[in-house]
Amino acid sequence: MSLQQQLDADKILHDLFANLKTESPSEDFTRRLMTRISPEFIHQESIEPFKISGRIWLAIFVSVVFFSLLFFTSDIPAFDFLNKYLDFRWLADFTISDRSALFFQKMVSSIEGIKLNYILIPFMALLGLIGIDRVINHKAGNTTFFTFL
Amino acid sequence: MKYLDDEQYLVQIAQGSQQGFAMLVDKHKELAFTVALRITGNREDAEEVIMDAFVKAYRSLGSFKREAKFSTWLYRIVFNTAISRTRKKSLEFTPLDDTLTERLPDMGSMASVNELTYEEKEEFVNSALQSLPPDDALLITLFYKESIPVEEISQITGLSQSNVKVKLHRIRKRMAVMIQTRISKPLSVIT
Numbered sequence: 001m002s003l004q005q006q007l008d009a010d011k012i013l014h015d016l017f018a019n020l021k022t023e024s025p026s027e028d029f030t031r032r033l034m035t036r037i038s039p040e041f042i043h044q045e046s047i048e049p050f051k052i053s054g055r056i057w058l059a060i061f062v063s064v065v066f067f068s069l070l071f072f073t074s075d076i077p078a079f080d081f082l083n084k085y086l087d088f089r090w091l092a093d094f095t096i097s098d099r100s101a102l103f104f105q106k107m108v109s110s111i112e113g114i115k116l117n118y119i120l121i122p123f124m125a126l127l128g129l130i131g132i133d134r135v136i137n138h139k140a141g142n143t144t145f146f147t148f149l
Numbered sequence: 150m151k152y153l154d155d156e157q158y159l160v161q162i163a164q165g166s167q168q169g170f171a172m173l174v175d176k177h178k179e180l181a182f183t184v185a186l187r188i189t190g191n192r193e194d195a196e197e198v199i200m201d202a203f204v205k206a207y208r209s210l211g212s213f214k215r216e217a218k219f220s221t222w223l224y225r226i227v228f229n230t231a232i233s234r235t236r237k238k239s240l241e242f243t244p245l246d247d248t249l250t251e252r253l254p255d256m257g258s259m260a261s262v263n264e265l266t267y268e269e270k271e272e273f274v275n276s277a278l279q280s281l282p283p284d285d286a287l288l289i290t291l292f293y294k295e296s297i298p299v300e301e302i303s304q305i306t307g308l309s310q311s312n313v314k315v316k317l318h319r320i321r322k323r324m325a326v327m328i329q330t331r332i333s334k335p336l337s338v339i340t
Contacts, residue, residue: 009325010321012263012328013293015263016274017290019267019274020290022179022183023183023186029196034171036204037203040208
């Protein structure tokens with residue numbers, strides 16, 4: 001196709017398409033759409049009730065477990081002092097079945113031997129916070145506090 | 150009806166105006182519907198697609214960064230929603246028959262297309278669009294019917310600008326052949 005042919009075809013096509021009727025959705029489309037999203041307008045205007053989602057509960061649970069492990073396994077002297085009063089081996093005595101008692105005993109003995117250097121604690125805490133942040137903001141695809149990561 | 154600039158409606162929506170969003174929908178629903186119709190191929194699906202797309206757009210208004218025009222951003226959402234609806238993972242253009250497109254049409258006979266009546270022209274364009282693959286039909290509609298520049302078509306479809314130009318060139322050639330074929334036969338024989 002020469003340039004002139006292209007220009008001619010271009011002109012003819014413009015002319016042909018100018019005759020094409022504009023397609024429209026049904027007449028009540030806008031009304032139906034607004035009915036569908038109106039509750040969201042109202043919802044935005046009202047104060048959202050306090051609600052903790054499953055994702056937040058998961059984050060809280062992970063946080064508690066994480067910081068408990070950090071607390072019981074750290075070698076900070078103050079923690080050792082508290083450890084004497086907060087011995088969690090009592091869990092093994094209040095279990096429903098032998099199997100769960102065995103589980104707790106194993107868990108306790110495995111944790112007891114671990115001692116973390118307190119220098120590592122800030123780094124582990126940072127990793128924990130990043131992990132929690134990711135869990136909470138997973139759906140949005142971004143992080144709240146650690147956008148630089 | 151004369152509409153305001155999109156930005157003015159966006160300000161109204163940010164202030165909680167439902168009317169602002171309704172006006173924005175009215176302003177863009179026809180082209181959004183055209184985009185969806187070209188991809189889905191039927192009116193019911195197209196209407197569902199644009200309904201979902203407008204809801205998505207409304208919910209994502211907060212993330213609209215104004216890097217592109219609002220209309221381009223909106224039509225991109227419509228395009229993606231339509232593609233998802235038809236379970237197409239990406240644009241799939243049907244390869245053209247090279248022997249067909251290499252036959253250069255006689256532009257003199259093509260020019261006689263102007264002698265066709267309004268209805269005949271409309272009928273011809275509709276049947277030509279139906280014979281094209283959906284994505285090609287969309288490209289040519291956006292370019293010739295809606296006069297959307299290549300840059301914006303590229304943003305809507307996710308194709309590179311050079312790719313859009315190449316596709317348009319090939320579709321233009323194919324359309325030229327179709328026009329020539331049509332002109333050389335009486336309309337009553339073809340329809």
